[in-house]
Structures are given as structure tokens and as C-alpha cells.
Amino acid sequence: MDSTLEPLARSLRQAPVVDRDGYEYFVHGVTDGIPPVEPAVLSAVADGISERVDLEAVDKIVAPEAMGIHHGTALSIATDVPLVVVRKRSYGFPEEVAVHQETSYGESELYLNGVDAGDRVLLVDDVLSSGGTIEAVCDALEAVEAELVDIVVVLRRVDVDHADVSRDVTSLLDVRVRDGKVEILE
Numbered sequence: 274m275d276s277t278l279e280p281l282a283r284s285l286r287q288a289p290v291v292d293r294d295g296y297e298y299f300v301h302g303v304t305d306g307i308p309p310v311e312p313a314v315l316s317a318v319a320d321g322i323s324e325r326v327d328l329e330a331v332d333k334i335v336a337p338e339a340m341g342i343h344h345g346t347a348l349s350i351a352t353d354v355p356l357v358v359v360r361k362r363s364y365g366f367p368e369e370v371a372v373h374q375e376t377s378y379g380e381s382e383l384y385l386n387g388v389d390a391g392d393r394v395l396l397v398d399d400v401l402s403s404g405g406t407i408e409a410v411c412d413a414l415e416a417v418e419a420e421l422v423d424i425v426v427v428l429r430r431v432d433v434d435h436a437d438v439s440r441d442v443t444s445l446l447d448v449r450v451r452d453g454k455v456e457i458l459e
């Protein structure tokens with residue numbers, strides 16, 4: 274593992290795991306905003322993403338509400354690339370694209386505004402679980418004819434089936450829940 278990600282890995286191993294209708298959901302600053310996330314961890318995430326993507330080839334960072342926002346923000350500040358947030362609220366703009374998001378434990382509508390045809394986009398999120406969120410946002414980006422350069426998540430859950438994810442997704446860490454604890458795959 275990249276040594277700059279060690280503090281993230283350490284804190285993940287201590288994350289509480291709660292039951293969400295049968296889904297083992299870990300609670301961590303990266304994925305939930307609580308417990309408090311250390312600035313050094315946010316910086317390490319932004320650096321880790323920057324190292325894996327050619328940001329020169331990116332016009333806009335796109336991050337879904339809510340837990341993609343702090344990672345997209347840290348990355349935007351570090352790279353000077355503008356940030357677009359995919360919202361769970363409609364603005365009614367004529368160019369708005371609505372897609373349906375289904376996660377491992379819930380569903381919602383997502384609304385994309387602010388991405389234009391030909392924009393080169395980096396999609397960033399906190400965690401890949403079922404992949405429903407990534408798929409929905411990719412569909413929206415396709416609808417506006419954006420160019421998807423890369424998809425990066427901080428954490429990929431390897432203990433949840435995301436066989437339906439049709440795109441390559443890069444993760445900083447691969448994780449699973451075992452015996453009520455988060456394990457990091459090396």
C-alpha cells in the first residue's frame with residue numbers, strides 16, 4: 274500500500290460498522306463525514322487521486338452528493354480544476370439531466386447540471402459498493418456527451434457484488450467487512 278494512505282487505512286480498521294437493513298455499513302470520515310476526518314487524510318486522498326490521473330487532461334471534476342463532495346473539493350483546490358456536484362435536488366434548468374441512483378441500501382434521483390458536451394471529466398466518489406451510483410452518473414455524463422477520462426473512488430468494497438459496473442474504476446484502497454471490522458486488502 275502507498276505509505277501516504279496508512280493513516281486512512283489505520284482509521285478505517287477502527288471504523289464502527291452498523292447494520293442498514295442487512296447491509297454492513299462502516300462509518301468513517303471519508304464515507305460519512307463522521308467521525309471527524311483528519312486534514313492529513315483528506316490531503317492524502319487528493320494526492321492519491323492526483324497521482325493516478327492525468328489532471329492535465331481533465332476539464333471538470335464531477336462528484337456526487339453528498340460524500341463525493343469533500344474529496345472533489347480537496348482535489349479541486351489542489352489541482353485548480355473546477356468541481357461540479359451531482360445533486361439530489363432538481364433545479365429545473367432546461368439542460369438538466371435526471372438519472373435514477375440505486376445503491377446497496379437505498380435509491381434516489383440524481384441531477385446533473387454544469388457539464389457540457391466535450392468536457393473531459395474525472396468522476397470522483399468516496400466508495401464503490403454496488404456501483405449503482407457510478408453507473409447512474411456515467412449515464413448522465415453520456416447523455417450530455419461529456420468525455421469520461423477516469424473514475425476514481427477512495428474505497429472499493431470487494432465484498433459487495435458490483436459485477437454490473439461496466440466501466441473501469443480505480444480505487445485508492447480495496448476494503449471488505451469481516452467479523453464487524455473493516456479489512457484492507459494489500
Ligand SMILES: O=P(O)(O)OC[C@H]1O[C@H](OP(=O)(O)OP(=O)(O)O)[C@H](O)[C@@H]1O
Pocket residue numbers: 304337338339340341375376377378379398399400401402403404405406407
Ligand atoms: O456503489 P453504490 O452502491 O452506489 O454505493 C456508493 C454510494 O453510496 C453512498 O452514497 P449515498 O447516496 O448513500 O449517500 P450520501 O453520499 O448522500 O451519504 C456513497 O457516497 C456512494 O455515492
Ligand SMILES: Nc1ncnc2[nH]cnc12
Pocket residue numbers: 297298299300301304305377400401402430
Ligand atoms: N459508508 C459506507 N460504508 C460502507 N459501505 C458503504 N456504501 C456506501 N457508503 C458506505
